[in-house]
Amino acid sequence: MPEWTPLPRSFYQRHPTEVAPALLNKLLVRADGRAGRIVEVEAYAGSEDPAAHSYRGQTARTATMFGEAGHLYVYLSYGMHWGSNAVCGPVGEGWGVLLRALEPVHGLDRIRAARPAIRHDRELASGPGRLSQAMGITRALDGADLVSNDRGVCIVCDGTAPPAVPVVGPRIGISKAVAFPWRWHVPGHAHVSGRAGASAARGGSG
């Protein structure tokens, strides 16, 4: 694997609506060699965002979200899937960016082994639950530091810039603040979740 340096703390110390599009085309990397390019993200913004887990203040579940920027916040979704977020902003705000889809780029053998039932590679990590399963992320990694790489999870830049004009739209799967345009993805990318990714895989225009 190439030598990569994790993104600095300062990268995360901004509002999630700035951090989220900046994370597109960065790489999520595990110490065992698994790595994937981030192609879809959503911002969640604490007390200003009714859809955020952190909207009503800190709880046991969301403690990591209210901590230092650059740490991994992992939550259980629908009782069976894990969701992975990068905490951002000042301590105490409860801001974060949900990682929704990856294009696997390294450690494909391990990633496929973690997702034995899939038919196509585009289903390996195209969705927050799939992404976490593909990368071996569970609540056990909640609070891991993506900057110091203390527990074998980090986010790096391999020199690829974020898309100049990302696709922006409403977030997926929420029932509050449904109109906030706080989801971003790489245009025309086959590994984006849902209809957009499938359309891109067929050669659609976006």
Added chain:
DNA sequence: TTGAGGATTCTC
């Protein structure tokens, strides 16, 4: 102590 409601995914 209770129960409604999930930042989803898979199969029919």
Added chain:
DNA sequence: AGAATCCTCAAA
């Protein structure tokens, strides 16, 4: 369209 599955949190 419906099931799977269980933690979280506010208290109708």
